[in-house]
Amino acid sequence: MDELYDILAKxxxxxxxxxxxxTTFKTGGVADFLVIPQSKEEMIALLKLNVPKTIIGNGSNLLVKxxxxxxxxxKTTGLNHYQIQEEMMIAQSGVYLSKLAQEAKEHSLTGLEFACGIPGTLGGAVMMNASAYGGETANVVVETExxxxxxxxxxxxxxxxxxxRSRFTGSDAIILxxxxxxxxxxxxxIDAKMQEFMKSRNAKQPIEKPSAGSTFKRPEGYFAGKLIEDAGLKGFKIGGAKVSEKHAGFIxxxxxxxxxxxxxLIQYVQDKVKNEFGVDLEPEIKIIGES
Ligand SMILES: Cc1cc2nc3c(=O)[nH]c(=O)nc-3n(C[C@H](O)[C@H](O)[C@H](O)COP(=O)(O)OP(=O)(O)OC[C@H]3O[C@@H](n4cnc5c(N)ncnc54)[C@H](O)[C@@H]3O)c2cc1C
Structure with missing residues (x-):
């Protein structure tokens, strides 16, 4: 891939x-090439290359085989410019949500408090409609390039x-x-709300261990963590993977x-919950790569 060296600094x-x-799971095999474009122009030049491409942000919702x-x-994290114009924030997709939430607070702007503890980028949040504590990406994002x-x-x-999900889920769109x-x-x-959310996260989520957040989507009418706990799987391990004792919704x-x-472990949990309660658990995390 010599062309890469024409587009990017080495x-x-x-x-x-x-x-x-x-990846925040700290697992996954080798990528042939991983690149971190530093501008939209570099990103667009990369997209024009005739090779298979995979887009990632901070890898906080990913399991790479x-x-x-x-x-x-x-990896989008080099696209990290943002600006604030009155009550509007314009940000590139690789900016961390926590950074945007802090900046909003510094400018006494409300709407992003929910995002302060989500360890992903804006692009990942738009793709997945990241949400927490009653707030969601959908409530603040008004336009996307x-x-x-x-x-x-x-x-x-x-x-x-x-x-x-968003219109971009499952498509070839690269959020810029x-x-x-x-x-x-x-x-x-704003500050008090963010502190309260962080306190709650620290108390309830196993943030001291590598994970990709909630492993499964919330099934209609249930909570994944409660079903997994009721199936007796808290602390259950396969190899180095474990159902968190702090929050059974996290592997x-x-x-x-x-x-x-x-x-x-995902398969085991899905089978056990299906057998015990007849509920299908669908992974929230994106599973990519080769076995
Ligand atoms: C401890 C912990 C707590 C978490 N808490 C929450 C929570 O409260 N709420 C919540 O919603 N999520 C939570 N998550 C999950 C995760 O942080 C979010 O889903 C986040 O939005 C993912 O962003 P990312 O940049 O890491 O995306 P990645 O994991 O890198 O990618 C996720 C998906 O988005 C795509 N993608 C990423 N960037 C782009 C782009 N620019 N253009 C096109 N596609 C793109 C990728 O291809 C992939 O399909 C948590 C994760 C952890 C580890």
Whole structure:
């Protein structure tokens, strides 16, 4: 892939890169090439290359299989510019949600408090309609610029957000930038809300262990964590993968887990919950790569 060196500085090109370095599960095989474009122009030039491409943000909702990823993995975190214009925030897709939430607070803008503890990028949040504590991406994102795999750029205001989905889910769209409509608020109230959310997360979620957040979507009428707990699976382990004792909705890497361990545990949990309660658990995390 010599073309990569025409587009990017060589410090942003990583050959045979372990995906365990780029996922919050800290598992996953090797990517042939992982690249971190630093501008929209570099991103668009990469999209025009005729090779298989995979887009990732911070890898906080991803399970990459142990066989890794062929072709090019494009990580968006170099697209990290943002600006605030009155009550509007315009941010590139690779900016961390926690950064945007802090910036909003500093400007006494309300609307992003929910996002302060979500360890992903704006692009990942728009793709998945990330949500927490009654707030969701859908409530603040009003416009998005995206590119397709030919490198053509489009703008949309109709995001078709739903539970853990948007118009971009399952498509070849690469989110480049979004506009967020916030509102003037009170600094102390925003700060208090964010502290309360962080306190609740620390108390309830196993954030001290590698994971990808909630493993499963919320099944209609149930809570995944409660079903898993009621099936007696809290603390259940396969290899280094474990159902968290703190929150059964999280599968964690308890040390030395492979993605194969995590996949086997996901399957085991799905089978047990189906047998005991007749409920299908669908993974929320995106499973990609080769076995
Ligand atoms: C401890 C912990 C707590 C969490 N809590 C929450 C929570 O409260 N609420 C919640 O909703 N989620 C939560 N998550 C999950 C995760 O952080 C979010 O889903 C986040 O939005 C994913 O962003 P990311 O940048 O890490 O995306 P990635 O995991 O890198 O990617 C996720 C998907 O989005 C796609 N994608 C990413 N960026 C782009 C882009 N620019 N263009 C096109 N596609 C893109 C990827 O291809 C992939 O399909 C949590 C995760 C952890 C580890």
């Amino acid at each position: 410090e942003n090109i990583f050959a045979n890169e372990p995906m365990s370095k780029h 142990d066989g890794g990823i062929r072709g090019l993995v494009i 995206y590119a397709d795999f030919e490198g053509n750029v489009h703008r949309v205001t109709d995001h078709q957000f739903g539970y853990r 930038e979004s506009k967020l409509q916030l509102a003037k608020g009170n600094y102390d109230e 964690i890497n308890d040390g030395g887990a492979t993605s194969t361990d995590i996949l086997a």
